[in-house]
Amino acid sequence: MSSSEQPQNPSAENEIVRAEATVTLHRAPRYRNFMLLGAIVGVLLSLILTVSFPETAEYERMQIFGFLLLGGVAIGTALGAVVALVIDRIIGRSKMSVVADRLDTNGVSTTSELRAAEPGSGTPDDEFPTFNEK
Numbered sequence: 001m002s003s004s005e006q007p008q009n010p011s012a013e014n015e016i017v018r019a020e021a022t023v024t025l026h027r028a029p030r031y032r033n034f035m036l037l038g039a040i041v042g043v044l045l046s047l048i049l050t051v052s053f054p055e056t057a058e059y060e061r062m063q064i065f066g067f068l069l070l071g072g073v074a075i076g077t078a079l080g081a082v083v084a085l086v087i088d089r090i091i092g093r094s095k096m097s098v099v100a101d102r103l104d105t106n107g108v109s110t111t112s113e114l115r116a117a118e119p120g121s122g123t124p125d126d127e128f129p130t131f132n133e134k
Helices: 010-014 031-052 062-094
Strands: 014-023 095-103
Touching: 031 062
Parallel strands: none
Antiparallel strands: 014 095
């Protein structure tokens, strides 16, 4: 057989399409990553600003860094979230509709058949001892 004649998924022989549904896909950025990146940029900016200005008689460099760090992390996190929101609005305009298949594999069609076996029922789950048994 050539590569085009070979089945792509060997378990596809056992699958039966039970239902088809049209679903809408929406890509969204990971807000946590953008906010974390904004916080890191805020820390770096605070460090650069602390080193770039001369030390004053009133405050030491560590105190200035602490003050700038509080503001830099807060503002950086907020700006990261705003950037993620803007990207989400831009990407959100391009939604895609696809057809999703609900498959039945090996005759199991409902989740009620996938319940955990009760103890002593003679099912394969009885082969694994529980923590209290010896």
